[in-house]
Amino acid sequence: MIEVEALKKYFSTGILRKRHIKAVNGVSFQIEQGETLGLVGESGCGKTTIGKSLLRLIEPTGGKIIFDGIDLVHLKKKELRRIRPRMQMIFQDPDASLNPRMKIEDSIAEPLKLRGGLNKVEIKEKVSELIETVGLNPEHVNRYPYQLSGGQNQRVALARVLAVNPDFIIADEPTSSLDVSVQAQILNLMQDLKRKFDLTLLFISHDLEVVRHMSDRIAVMYRGKIVEIGIVNEIFDDAKHPYTNTLISPASLEDQLIYEDIKDAGCVFYPRCPFAAEICCKKEPEMVEIGRGHWVLCDRVT
Ligand SMILES: Nc1ncnc2c1ncn2[C@@H]1O[C@H](COP(=O)(O)OP(=O)(O)OP(=O)(O)O)[C@@H](O)[C@H]1O
Numbered sequence: 001m002i003e004v005e006a007l008k009k010y011f012s013t014g015i016l017r018k019r020h021i022k023a024v025n026g027v028s029f030q031i032e033q034g035e036t037l038g039l040v041g042e043s044g045c046g047k048t049t050i051g052k053s054l055l056r057l058i059e060p061t062g063g064k065i066i067f068d069g070i071d072l073v074h075l076k077k078k079e080l081r082r083i084r085p086r087m088q089m090i091f092q093d094p095d096a097s098l099n100p101r102m103k104i105e106d107s108i109a110e111p112l113k114l115r116g117g118l119n120k121v122e123i124k125e126k127v128s129e130l131i132e133t134v135g136l137n138p139e140h141v142n143r144y145p146y147q148l149s150g151g152q153n154q155r156v157a158l159a160r161v162l163a164v165n166p167d168f169i170i171a172d173e174p175t176s177s178l179d180v181s182v183q184a185q186i187l188n189l190m191q192d193l194k195r196k197f198d199l200t201l202l203f204i205s206h207d208l209e210v211v212r213h214m215s216d217r218i219a220v221m222y223r224g225k226i227v228e229i230g231i232v233n234e235i236f237d238d239a240k241h242p243y244t245n246t247l248i249s250p251a252s253l254e255d256q257l258i259y260e261d262i263k264d265a266g267c268v269f270y271p272r273c274p275f276a277a278e279i280c281c282k283k284e285p286e287m288v289e290i291g292r293g294h295w296v297l298c299d300r301v302t
């Protein structure tokens, strides 16, 4: 369904825009039709930047993005607009993605109107159907976002996304702003919707347990790079990258959270790695396949 190769996104900052933040620095992965890939890593490692780049909400600096056989990076704006409904993104804060001055009914009807092809009655029917699909009550439709809870608003955001019949959804920390009990409800709802509509999912979270619950495969990200990728069980039972291990058992995280400026030459994890050898600060490691579909970005792994 989606194939990403050597994706890069650099942001220029500073007064002269001469400092480059390598938010995403050569990332490759694929997601099969109907599969959920979890993307996990600490704050600032580049997860959201990957999500936004895939939809070209921001322009990638380099690399390839192939969606259902279509090269997205070189697509013209007009062609991109035609593809867009098939790829949707859900964000962390549902309040921010909903217009506060729009009633829930109008919010869900908006993408249907934009797409065209339905009359007023049909739109109303479709909105009712979507309301039910995401587990809201009919009485919610006349309310405004501030009159609903965070969990209910995230359901509205899901209804809006489903309104355009997407194939691929990027969920960027969709439950991080919700409390734990509501989080579980929304995650279960997403699992149900995924099955019902045969969706392909990129599920982004900094929470490894949440990602475990949702995903078929997991990609672990650190400072702009995927350092390990594999099926869920492999990642949990047989993690090879030292960074993945610090995520799985936070006890080993210790006080290593100080970032040193790393040189372009070495491994991104070198300054924090307990197993670092001399070679690690000199040479950038390459992905090695250590099991079927299990890849690790580490020269020291055996
Ligand atoms: N528009 C921008 N301009 C400059 N730098 C940016 C921009 N957007 C993101 N960055 C930087 O890129 C890096 C990656 O950011 P990103 O939002 O992708 O991280 P994230 O993994 O989603 O983090 P979080 O878990 O906190 O959401 C960060 O260092 C961030 O400061």
Ligand SMILES: [Mg+2]
Pocket (backbone or CB within 6 Å): 047, 048, 049, 172
């Ligand atoms: Mg983010």
